Amino acid sequence: MFDLASTLLAAAAGPTGARAAPTLFETATKALFPVAAYLALAPVLWFFFRGTWRELDVAAHEHQRKTLASGSYDYRPAVLFVTTALVLTLQEYYGGRDFYENHLKPFLRELEKQGGFGVDLRKWNELYGYGWWAFTRVFGYVAVPMIIWKICFRKDSLLDMGLRVRGFLKHAWIYGLCLAVVVPAVVIVSRAPDFGTYYPFYKQCSRSWFDLAMWEMMYFAQFFALEVFFRGFWLSGLRTTLGSGAIFAMCVPYCMIHYGKPYLEAAGAVVAGIALGSLAMRTKSIYSGFLVHVTVALLMDLLALSHRNALPTSLWGP
Known part of the structure; x- marks a missing residue:
């Protein structure tokens, strides 16, 4: 799916389209371009989020000290990693188009054939397939981990998973800043022939x-x-166990x-993961990242339709 950092990388790399096979030099340049981008963006990320990373590390150190002193064991990392492996594996094998088709x-x-539930495969088959894809993402990414977490750690509040809205307006300027950076890149990328x-x-x-x-409702739900x-x-x-390392560990999956x-x-997801993860930890909320994602995703869809003169003209269609 669409990724914020990939938009920036694509804009910097230049437009793509139908062309002859790339030379070895061009292939190597493309392969190494994200490395240069990482090095260029690292100081920016450090400047904006070094305070947040420091706070996380201090809090994690204190938590670990108390845990070791009490002789107890924190099962959270084990539960989280096993849950992640389960969710991602189930989605890979049962959450895609092949499972829907078969x-x-x-x-x-x-x-x-029985005339039940208004099913119309001729008209809605593709949308049904995306509906299954969106459902498996929402169920796998939200329902499964929350149920498992609440069973294992009953005292933990699920709202602490970045779901509290208090203080959101205080950090709304960050949302605006992200859009100010990404939207021009989207406009540039939208002019690529294959966009x-x-x-x-x-x-x-x-x-x-x-x-x-x-479609946009399904798209937004999976975001x-x-x-x-x-x-x-x-x-x-x-x-509480990895401190700022939790952000970088999250970037791997x-x-x-x-x-x-x-x-x-795929390469841009690394930068996006670090930026959005750090932003979520700084604001203690996932909503800024979510709003940036859906705003830009909607803009990209509308620009693509507009560029090929394909915006809908009918409310319901034939």
Whole structure:
């Protein structure tokens, strides 16, 4: 899926499109470009978040000292890592298009034959598939970890997973700053020849505003679930044991879920993970990262449709 940092990297790397096979030099340049970007962005991240990282490390050190002094053991990292492995594995094997096509679509076809529940595969098959994808992300990223966590650690409040809204307006300027940086990059990238064919992922968005609205709701839901899991569940579960290291540890699975997507998107996930994770720890909220994600994602979809003159003209479609 779309990633903020990949947009910035793509904008810096220049437009792409149909062209001859790249030379070895061009391939090497592309492969090494994220490394240069990491080195350039590292001082910026350090400048903005060094205080937050320091606070996390101090708090983690104190927690570890008390835990060792009491002779107890903190099971949170073990529960979190096992839960993560379970969730990501289930999503890989059962949360994609193949599972929908092989197992759910035949079931829906039988319902359609019986005239049940208004199923219309001819019109809505692609949307049904994305509906399954969005459901598995919300269920896997939100329901599963929260249920497991509450069973294992009953005294922990789930609201501490970055879900409290108190103080959000105090940090609203950060949301505005992120948009000020990313939106121009989105506009630049949107002029690439292949941009208009890549977004939106749901190809029937042009059919009607209803199609577009349904897709964006699913898209937004998976972004919220993503933020809950990686910036909420992961960081709240590891902050007392790893300190600022929890942010960098989170970037590993966050980057890996982008495998199979364009190289710059996967590479950009590292920077995005550090920035959004640090932002979540600084504000004690996932909402700024979520709002940046969905704002830019919606803008990218609308720009792509606009550039190919494919914005919907009908409310409901044929």
